[in-house]
Amino acid sequence: MPPPKSPLDDLRREIDHIDDTIHDLLMRRAAVVERVGVVKSQIEAAEGQVSGNPQTPIYLRPAREAVILRRLMARHAGSFPAMAVTRMWREMITAFTRLQGPFAVAVYAPEDRRGFWDVARDHFGSVVPMTAVNSPAAAIRAVSEGTATVGVVPYPAEDDADPWWRFLVSSDARTPRVVARLPFAGRGNARGEDRDALAIALVPHEPTGDDRTLLGIELGHDLSRGRLKDHLETSGLAPTYFCTWHARDPSGPSIHLVEVADFVDHTDPRLAAFAGRLGEIPVRINIVGGYAVPLHFSHDARKV
Structure with missing residues (x-):
């Protein structure tokens, strides 16, 4: 005689089906992102031939990422925590970006300011390669030289007698630009006091509406x-x-x-x-x- 059917069995089967559907959609999204990467590379190559200055393409689009998260938050409803949704999407965004090309982060995170590492990890995800550097200047240099796609530096302080930001006041095309403020999607369980940071990269600042x-x-x-x-x-x-x-x-x-x-x-x-x-x-x-x-x-x- 088969064991009595639990009233939870049907609900668990429904959850399993939902999980499979989510996984199918993630794999489908990955395939689309790979096609996007190919098209971007073709566009970059064509523009490089016209200008005579071919460059390694950078697939980071911080403005687009912000618009995606704002749109999701505008439609979000129910008991599932909104911050958890943004954290999941931040993981996905960086993972999908890495499918298009190299992606690495240089984080200002000396021994006494490890909170910046947590802020960077919360934003860029747990699978992206991250390197700790001991000065904002080192993060700027890593981005300029191409060893990092993104640098994470402290939000500027008014009382800083030797400010890192002066190195960005330049018209040189190889000078990184500020592209995001962190944390963007709420403060997680980062260690230490609240720390705001800026992300810098060799991509242009684009409008998002706010x-x-x-x-x-x-x-x-x-x-x-x-x-x-x-x-x-x-x-x-x-x-x-x-x-x-x-x-x-x-x-x-x-x-x-x-x-x-x-x-x-x-x-x-x-x-x-x-x-x-x-x-x-x-x-x-x-x-x-x-x-x-x-x-x-x-x-x-x-x-x-």
Whole structure:
């Protein structure tokens, strides 16, 4: 006589079927991503032939990734934790990106600041190759030289006397750009205090509909932060954060890192309007990059 049928049997079979369906779709998605990689390589090769400057393609698209996660969060419902959904998709996004080509991360993570490693792992997943470096400059160098696709560096501090970000204030095409702010999808159970970071890469900053842009503003002589802020706001560039570095004399030339609440690129007429308001003050403006505004959750993984 067969054992009595448990009322859970049908539910477990349904769960198994759902798991199989999810797995089938993941394998199908992987096949599509591989085709995307082939098409991207063909486009890069064609553009390289036209320009006479062939380059190794980079398959990272931080803006596209942000749009995907925002769309999923907008449709999410039910009891399954939203942060778990984003964590699963972050794992998948990086895994699928690696199917298209090489992908590695250099993380600023000295012995006393290991929290940055956790923040990077939460964003880029547990299977991507990651290397710890002891300075932000080393992370920048790894990206510039191509030994890493992405570098993870601390969010700029106003009181930093030797700021790493000044090395990104450049028009050189081999200078990395800021492409994301971490954590993007909520704080996980990273060790230590809350740590915000920026991801840098050799890819352009692209719009997502809710963005911040980092401007590197080089001035020929000193200008008070208050006047600089007024000129930016009058030009339609609302600043949300400032850092300043003086190479030598505090009253002499300066470089300002300014975060503005919008997407800005080199063709934006607001940049010309801002430069015009400075009058005879020598100015050079570089787009240091930018990021999609991170998702916000009412609680994180370390709180109950």
